[in-house]
Amino acid sequence: MAIPQRFSLVTLGVADVEVAMAFYRRLGWREAPSSVVGEVAFFATPGGVLALWETAELAKDAALPTMHANAPSFRAVALAINLGSRDEVDDAVGDWVLAGGSISRAAAETEWGGYSGYVADPDGNLWELAHNPSWPLDERGLPVLHGA
Structure with a gap:
């Protein structure tokens, strides 16, 4: 099986989706209508989609522990x-x-x-x-x- 050489979506873990949405809006980005205020945001780009989702929810979805307080800031x-x-x-x-x-x-x-x-x-x-x-x-x- 060949996996296509592309990515469709990049999801960034954020502490607060609404705060993160506001930052990207200030850059001039517009979220997609499929965004759910306070839960998840989607920004269509010419490449893939950028998503913002709470870090804890992203970790849970991936079946991974949430980063602890002493985790390195560089990901x-x-x-x-x-x-x-x-x-x-x-x-x-x-x-x-x-x-x-x-x-x-x-x-x-x-x-x-x-x-x-x-x-x-x-x-x-x-x-x-x-x-x-x-x-x-x-x-x-x-x-x-x-x-x-």
Whole structure:
């Protein structure tokens, strides 16, 4: 059996769905009508769907224990948004902070020839905001990988 090479949905565990929804709304994102205020939020993107769900409910659904108070804040996962220029990265980082997020690593030139920074939402979910001149963006804003 072959599993399709794609993802349909990314679910972020959050402490409070309504607070998290408000943050992503301040970024200018609009949740899908299938969202249930206070329970789960869905944001359609040109790639997959982003979902926000209470961490305890996500852990329960996956049959895993909820993270304890001493758990590391870094979850070893980062989502990324590729942008068309360095200026767009800087603008996005500024908007992220204005919406209530934080900067993990300021945007800077990278060893791979691009420009990127890391930001976190109020629940600590990590996002990279990047410009990669080797990956042009298609009409949906998604990177085009040469040879793929």
